[in-house]
Amino acid sequence: MGGLTVFSALRRRLPGEDLLYLGDTARLPYGTKGSETIIRYALQATEKLVERRIKLLVVACNTATAIALPALQEAYAHLPVIGVVEPGAQAACEASRTGRILVLGTESTIRNQAYTRAIQALRPEARVTGISCSLFVSLAEEGWMDGPVMEAAAARYLAPVLGLPPATRPDCLVLACTHFPPLAPAIRAVLSFPLAVVDSAETTARAVESRLAGQGLFNPAPRNVFHFLTTDAPERFARVAGYFLSGPLAPESLELVVL
């Protein structure tokens, strides 16, 4: 579901492209699952999209990117495959002055340390602190973006950072899960010190734009055609999508597929 934040950014930036979105709702969340399972699911989902002749694949999930991107790039060597980790890491390196960067993500993304590696590839001196915040995913899907539950969860997850002396606080926060952008105001309020907030949605959309342009695949004429595939209950998908997209989903743009 969180991938819809990336979808929104793509829709805004690339109004000429046909967007085909697959939400693997029958097996979500990925963030608490093991690597082999995540790779298997990502390959199955990609197969379904390749059948529909996509020209470029965006892995709009930090967990799937962190765990499965190499497997996808190997399996589909002729398809441009763009993940959300590298654009996010690049944006963080640009936004941070001190190089102290806080990364909030799912259990699998944080354990895998994909962001730490991607950030330190660009800024070897960077100090990356990763905190896994599994409950934020459920909070976003429940639509509880603010209020006492969200605040209490943020205070608990962020306690190690809140206890830091001012001189060693991070100056940049990476929302390393596509579910987290709607939670940013609440996270910011709990942290209470100034820091730049980076999410991968905008930066990924920019990376897609430049890749399309570079390969001569870019379609500048406004069309704004999009279609959603969901692997489980379409009515729930439509409801939760409402928390992430501005405006409801047209039922005819939603299709059930089985993986």
Added chain:
Amino acid sequence: MGGLTVFSALRRRLPGEDLLYLGDTARLPYGTKGSETIIRYALQATEKLVERRIKLLVVACNTATAIALPALQEAYAHLPVIGVVEPGAQAACEASRTGRILVLGTESTIRNQAYTRAIQALRPEARVTGISCSLFVSLAEEGWMDGPVMEAAAARYLAPVLGLPPATRPDCLVLACTHFPPLAPAIRAVLSFPLAVVDSAETTARAVESRLAGQGLFNPAPRNVFHFLTTDAPERFARVAGYFLSGPLAPESLELVVL
């Protein structure tokens, strides 16, 4: 994972039986998924257990029981299949004096109204209030059984009940999700008025015992052999199982299977 609360009750009550547990961790949670998906998953999981020649099946999940029990009983007509809803409903009817019963469960269980039907089949005059508490599942799996996050979530979910005049308050609470028993003290503290708390674990174990005895399948000699199948990352299963079972899981009793 929550089915482990039922497993614990079965292990205590039926020390002579070999227990084979399947946790479909690659696709959990079921509680936010659609009916067709839940039925498909339950049939696949049962097939895997039937291959290992079980003599009785316990559907140790309220969502799977509420949605898939008829399909399982039809597909495996010669296998005794016991769900958690009927034993829980029976216990609630025995525990409630006023017939006002509060049922907390997952989104799918509550929407399906299986508890309301099962309770009113026994006590037609009963007034059943169902509240879906999806976030409780994640809280139990995160190990946050108490503290400010759990309290804030309980206060938010239970607000409609907290606002009731004393005369119309429920006098019985059904924990209609196998994840919820470890959360009972926190839920009780938020409700702050006296009520009987019923979970399906103990009552299901009693139902299994009497079914085994009735069919001459009961094995009274203590053996306590058990084996766990998990469809995803065994190390996570072992860790989360620690929140539900008393004592850690022996690695050799845990096996990965793919559904």
